[in-house]
Amino acid sequence: MQVPPTEGSSGEIMPWAPEALRQTMARVIWRMGTRYRPFVSLDTPLLEELSSKIHGTFRHSVIVAHVAAGVAFKLMRQGSKINADLVRIIGLYHDVGKMLNPEVFAEAHLGTRRHLPPLTREQLKIQLRHPQESVAMLRCRFADPVFPEEALTAIAQHHGNAKRFYREGGIIVEEFKYEGDPPSTKESAVIMLVDSCEAFFDNNFHLYVDRHTAIAGEESLHIPDLAEIQKGVDRIVDELTMVDERQISPAVLNATELVLIKKEIAWGLYKFYNNLELSGNSNRRKPQPERRHVNFGHEPDRRSHCFTDRRIKPDRRKD
Numbered sequence: 001m002q003v004p005p006t007e008g009s010s011g012e013i014m015p016w017a018p019e020a021l022r023q024t025m026a027r028v029i030w031r032m033g034t035r036y037r038p039f040v041s042l043d044t045p046l047l048e049e050l051s052s053k054i055h056g057t058f059r060h061s062v063i064v065a066h067v068a069a070g071v072a073f074k075l076m077r078q079g080s081k082i083n084a085d086l087v088r089i090i091g092l093y094h095d096v097g098k099m100l101n102p103e104v105f106a107e108a109h110l111g112t113r114r115h116l117p118p119l120t121r122e123q124l125k126i127q128l129r130h131p132q133e134s135v136a137m138l139r140c141r142f143a144d145p146v147f148p149e150e151a152l153t154a155i156a157q158h159h160g161n162a163k164r165f166y167r168e169g170g171i172i173v174e175e176f177k178y179e180g181d182p183p184s185t186k187e188s189a190v191i192m193l194v195d196s197c198e199a200f201f202d203n204n205f206h207l208y209v210d211r212h213t214a215i216a217g218e219e220s221l222h223i224p225d226l227a228e229i230q231k232g233v234d235r236i237v238d239e240l241t242m243v244d245e246r247q248i249s250p251a252v253l254n255a256t257e258l259v260l261i262k263k264e265i266a267w268g269l270y271k272f273y274n275n276l277e278l279s280g281n282s283n284r285r286k287p288q289p290e291r292r293h294v295n296f297g298h299e300p301d302r303r304s305h306c307f308t309d310r311r312i313k314p315d316r317r318k319d
Contacts, residue, residue, distance in 0.1 A: 035148070036085045036086065036088075036089050036148070038145050039089050039092070039093070039142070039147065039148075039151075040085070040088060040089060040092065042062070042092075045141075046093070046096060046137075046138075046141050046142075047061075047092065047093075047096075049099065050095075050096055050099060053099050053102055053108075054098055054099060054102040054105065054107055054108045055107075056105075056106075056107025056108060057095050057098050057099075057102075057105065057107045057108070059107075060095065060107060060198060060199070060202065061091060061092050061093070061094065061095055061096075062091075062092065063198055063269075063272050064091040064094070064191065064194050064195050064198055065087075065088045065089075065090075065091025065092045066088070066091070066268070066272075067091075067194050067198070067264075067265060067268035067269060067272070068087045068088070068090075068091045068190050068191055068194040068195075069084050069085075069087050069088040069091070070264060070268050071087075071190050071194065071261055071264040071265060071268065072084035072087040072088075072186075072187070072190055074260060074264050075186070075190075075257060075260065075261070078257075078260060080186065080257060081186070082186040082187060082190070083187060086148070086150060086151060086154075086187050087187050087190055087191065089148065089151050090151050090154045090155055090158070090187060090188070090191050091191055091194070091195075093134065093138060093147075093151070093155065094131075094134060094154075094155045094158050094191060094195065095130065095134060096134050096137055096138065097129075097130040097131065097132070097133030097134030097135075097136070097137055098130050098133075098134075099137075100130075100133055100137070101126050101130075104119070104123040104126050104127055105127065106203070107202075118167065119166075121166050121174070124164060124166050124176060125176065127164070128164060128176055128177075128178050128179065129179070131155060131156050131157075131158060131159055131178065131179070131180050132156060132179060132180070134155050134156075135152050135155055135156050138151075138152060138155070139152070150185070150187070153184070153185075153188070154183070154185060154187050154188035154191060156180050156181070157180050157181055157182065157183045157184065157188045157192070158180070158183075158188060158191050158192050158195055159178040159180055159192070160178060160180055160181065160182040160183060160192065160247040161177050161178055161179070161180060161181065161182060161247075162177065162178050162240075162245075162247060163175055163176070163177055163245070164176045164177070164178070182246075182247050182248065182249070183247065183248055183252055184252065185252065186252060186253060186257075189248045189252045189253050190253075190261065192240065192247065192248065193236070193237055193240060193248070193261060193265060194265055194268075196236050196240060197232065197233050197236045197237070197265050197269065198269060200232055200236055201224065201229065201232060201269060201273070204232075223273050223274060224273065225270075226266065226267070226270045229266045229269050229270050229273070230262070230263075230266040233262050233265050233266045233269070234262055237258060237261065237262050237265075241253075241258060
């Protein structure tokens with residue numbers, strides 16, 4: 001089966017992505033069932049609007065969708081019942097509600113969010129509403145075909161009822177909660193974990209958002225290595241699954257699945273942040289130090305199967 005061409009608006013609206021990602025998205029659309037196919041293309045009007053209004057959120061959504069789908073495929077190979085195509089759809093559209101009030105989200109302030117003032121109480125309340133606003137927007141914008149109901153449920157749950165704190169002068173003054181329910185399916189739980197991890201690294205390392213500033217020489221851009229990413233992923237996942245503030249119950253994701261998910265999220269984010277080749281069939285290969293072989297001229301050269309002593313030049317003339 002041939003892969004359809006990837007040129008067009010889907011390639012133009014994410015020029016930051018490696019070419020392998022665009023090829024992967026084309027393969028996904030080509031093999032996906034008819035039920036989800038109308039929503040997975042990056043050139044749908046709603047995603048193009050998201051890219052133009054708040055491009056940082058669009059970029060974040062593409063990363064979450066791709067990494068979460070990779071996690072889902074890995075879980076499927078291990079025997080877990082999870083729909084990777086549904087996970088990709090949820091990841092692409094989980095934050096479209098931010099378009100209603102883009103100014104209160106840091107992703108809308110490319111290159112300047114380090115200098116943003118603290119959130120006001122009203123701005124924090126607006127942020128807490130975006131999962132429900134995303135669901136309402138998707139119901140309105142996708143009348144024919146209708147957006148999958150299971151995806152809408154997962155989008156409403158992608159922050160659960162997690163706590164947010166309003167601070168004044170660095171001191172917690174008031175506590176707020178998201179209005180959703182904790183994830184009830186594996187798909188929504190995987191999206192919550194990947195979304196939280198990617199947002200953590202983007203907020204702490206200012207990845208992609210300040211890349212042009214760094215390239216211009218104004219600031220240095222630190223890209224975390226694999227060990228650093230794995231440490232952060234472990235921390236975020238443990239916080240979302242611990243007993244006191246649990247968002248994901250063992251009935252949804254068991255301990256064995258969580259161990260696998262941690263590794264897959266870390267590796268997926270590492271590939272994105274370091275612009276490594278992305279492929280759905282690529283095997284995990286952790287970065288290895290360069291090994292240099294020094295040949296002193298008296299041992300066989302494995303490439304040509306002849307001695308490498310330059311003083312000996314075999315006669316290769318044909319008789």
